[in-house]
Amino acid sequence: MISKQAITAYCKEKGIPSFRAKQILHAFYKEGRRNFTEISVLPRDLQKSFGGVFPIFSFEVAREVVSQTGDTIKTLFKLHDGKLIEGVLMRFRDNRNSVCVSSQVGCGLKCAFCATGTMGFIRNLTAEEIADQVLYFDHWLKKNEKNKLRDRVNHVIFMGMGEPFLNYEEVMKSVKILNDPDLLGIAARHITVSTSGVIPGIEKLAQEKTQINLAISIHAPNQTLREKFMPIAKAYKLDALIKAIKAYIQKTHRRVSYEYVMLKNINDSENLARELAKLIKGQQCHVNLIPYNETYLGFSNAGKSRIDGFREILESFDIPVTVRVSLGQDISAACGQLAINPKP
Ligand code: SAH
Ligand code: SF4
Numbered sequence: 001m002i003s004k005q006a007i008t009a010y011c012k013e014k015g016i017p018s019f020r021a022k023q024i025l026h027a028f029y030k031e032g033r034r035n036f037t038e039i040s041v042l043p044r045d046l047q048k049s050f051g052g053v054f055p056i057f058s059f060e061v062a063r064e065v066v067s068q069t070g071d072t073i074k075t076l077f078k079l080h081d082g083k084l085i086e087g088v089l090m091r092f093r094d095n096r097n098s099v100c101v102s103s104q105v106g107c108g109l110k111c112a113f114c115a116t117g118t119m120g121f122i123r124n125l126t127a128e129e130i131a132d133q134v135l136y137f138d139h140w141l142k143k144n145e146k147n148k149l150r151d152r153v154n155h156v157i158f159m160g161m162g163e164p165f166l167n168y169e170e171v172m173k174s175v176k177i178l179n180d181p182d183l184l185g186i187a188a189r190h191i192t193v194s195t196s197g198v199i200p201g202i203e204k205l206a207q208e209k210t211q212i213n214l215a216i217s218i219h220a221p222n223q224t225l226r227e228k229f230m231p232i233a234k235a236y237k238l239d240a241l242i243k244a245i246k247a248y249i250q251k252t253h254r255r256v257s258y259e260y261v262m263l264k265n266i267n268d269s270e271n272l273a274r275e276l277a278k279l280i281k282g283q284q285c286h287v288n289l290i291p292y293n294e295t296y297l298g299f300s301n302a303g304k305s306r307i308d309g310f311r312e313i314l315e316s317f318d319i320p321v322t323v324r325v326s327l328g329q330d331i332s333a334a335c336g337q338l339a340i341n342p343k344p
Contacts, residue, residue, distance in 0.1 A: 001132045002028055002054050004182060010053065020046065022182075028056065029135070029183045032142025032151075058132050059085075073140065079105070079129060083122060085161055087133035089140065091150070092325075097141060098155035101133045103171050104162025109196055111217075112229040113263060113292065113299045116161045125162070127173035133160075134178055134186070156186055158193045159215075163232075165193070165201025175212055188212045194259065199236045199244045206248040215257045215288070216245060220267050221276035229266070242279065249284050256283070261290040262302035262310065273310045277317035286320040293326060 007021045023041055027033040036042065036051040059077040062084060066073050073089040085102040092098065107114070108121030138153045145151040156178055158164040164171045171193065178186045188211035195201055196217045205214060220226035220238075227233040245256055258280060262268050276287070289311060292301040302310075311321045 001128045001135055025182055032139050034139050058129050089137040095150050096155055097153050099134050099137045099153050100157050100160045101130055102160035102162050103158050103164040103167050107162045109163050109232045113297055115295045124167040127170045130174035131177040155190045163196055165195045165198035168201055196232050197236050197241045202244045202248050206251045215259050218258045219261050221272055221279045256285045258287045259290055260287055261292050262307050263292055264300035264302045268302035268306045270313055273313035277314050277319055281317055287314055288322050288324055290324045291326050
């Protein structure tokens with residue numbers, strides 16, 4: 001990723017007029033150019049000298065798979081130190097192009113149903129490595145999508161590998177890059193950070209002047225069940241978590257979303273739906289029920305009728321519910337299936 005500061009400073013130092021920096025940023029972030037030699041307004045000698053100093057991306061593409069329907073693209077990125085992460089582009093029919101980014105290599109929180117958790121924590125990503133995943137898919141769309149209404153990334157979700165709030169600073173820096181109107185220009189209200197319930201992160205986010213959305217992976221309405229498959233629940237107890245979320249809503253006046261992955265015979269009963277409704281009723285929130293993407297971890301998807309039943313109970317308590325459309329299952333691109341088995 002070419003940083004605004006770096007390119008501007010370089011031009012100043014070399015006595016290159018500052019409009020060149022603007023042309024370059026425009027070419028990479030707005031026009032989908034993928035190389036300095038593709039920037040025809042730039043004289044040859046400048047193309048060469050910039051090209052020698054500024055790599056376009058902080059990673060290489062190791063593998064890429066496109067789902068049968070062409071609506072999901074999963075890319076395995078190889079970082080400079082050889083570590084692998086994955087990003088996923090989801091192209092919805094309503095012109096939404098959403099990129100699911102990784103924020104860490106692996107994840108140390110080891111939720112029992114999540115494939116990423118089996119890797120353990122390897123390292124944090126830098127802001128640049130996070131934003132590069134989005135820029136990569138923005139270029140991908142420019143190259144592969146003819147329809148101009150559909151050739152930009154316009155939504156970003158932090159739901160790939162890793163726990164974003166255990167890499168708070170770099171995640172927030174990457175949000176600034178994604179937001180910058182001179183760069184990708186993605187509206188903050190189209191960016192969602194998902195946490196498994198790291199309370200200090202929720203408290204910090206409440207203090208930020210930003211419009212990004214907060215999603216909380218709740219997955220169970222009581223402490224006993226939650227800590228059975230989410231070890232993080234032992235460190236950040238459910239009652240303290242709910243308190244932090246209420247404080248967040250009060251401070252920001254923003255609606256939060258609760259994610260609830262529907263695990264067959266584990267958390268999908270009608271009683272648990274009622275318990276969840278009582279726990280969050282009255283909050284400015286909505287619930288996103290996630291059909292479980294089966295992995296080798298021994299959990300099963302609750303199935304349509306159980307999910308519908310769960311939804312109806314929540315709705316009877318006036319809680320808005322959506323059921324996630326799961327794309328890309330044929331290429332193991334759905335959340336929680338990333339990077340473990342690079343050969344789908
Ligand atoms: N670590 C953060 C963000 C990444 S996980 C978090 O846990 O919120 C993004 C979402 O995918 C979480 O809600 C997570 O519980 C869910 N998830 C993990 N494995 C999944 C799977 N196999 N199928 C469906 N959702 C899964
Ligand atoms: Fe980590 Fe989120 Fe997976 Fe849990 S669900 S192991 S927090 S990535």
